[in-house]
Amino acid sequence: MKIYIRSAMVAGAIVLFGVLGAACSSSPTASSSSTASLAAGSTTTAAPSASGTGSLPACPSASVVNAALGQSNTGPVVSGTSQYRICTYSGSGPIPTKVSISVNTPAGFKTDEQNVSSGHITLSTVPGLGDENYLVAGGGEVFVLKGNTQVEVMAPGATDAQVESLAGQII
Secondary structure (H helix, E strand, C coil): CCCHHHHHHHHHHHHHHHHHEEEHHCCCCCCCCCCCCCCCCCCCCCCCCCCCCCCCCCCCCCCHHHHCCCCCCCEEEEECCEEEEEEECCCCCCCEEEEEEEEHHHHHHHHHHHHHHHHCCCCCCCCCCCCCECCCCCCCCEEECCCEEEEEECCCCCCCCHHHHHHHHHC
């Protein structure tokens, strides 16, 4: 169990640093994304993009996260900037569930994927999810790019199907 959690944490940290690096080194415009699929009552706290022409999707409510992942979390606690948002949900386990929403480009996304896979982590793809995606197989972590909006769901203990479902509702 410790190895599984550590692998997921390492993969998440690697990608988070890649996302943050991409967000700091480039200035793509985030695409507008509908949050209509999120549960009623979720708040929209989208920050403006660097160019002011788009916004990141809002953090999903705890009820949406819990329904998709079969968890009992509270939150989200939101941190970030106009280029990335980290939504943290606590309660179901020793490691909080995190949803990261950020601005990225297809090239940056591909670089992030290569960095994760170079750590000897098994990746797979999910047909029909966003424009591009990769899944840390069995790791409770999925990364999805649609337009210039990237969503990462990191939920240790969740199944691949559960994190895919949540990412699909956000993106």
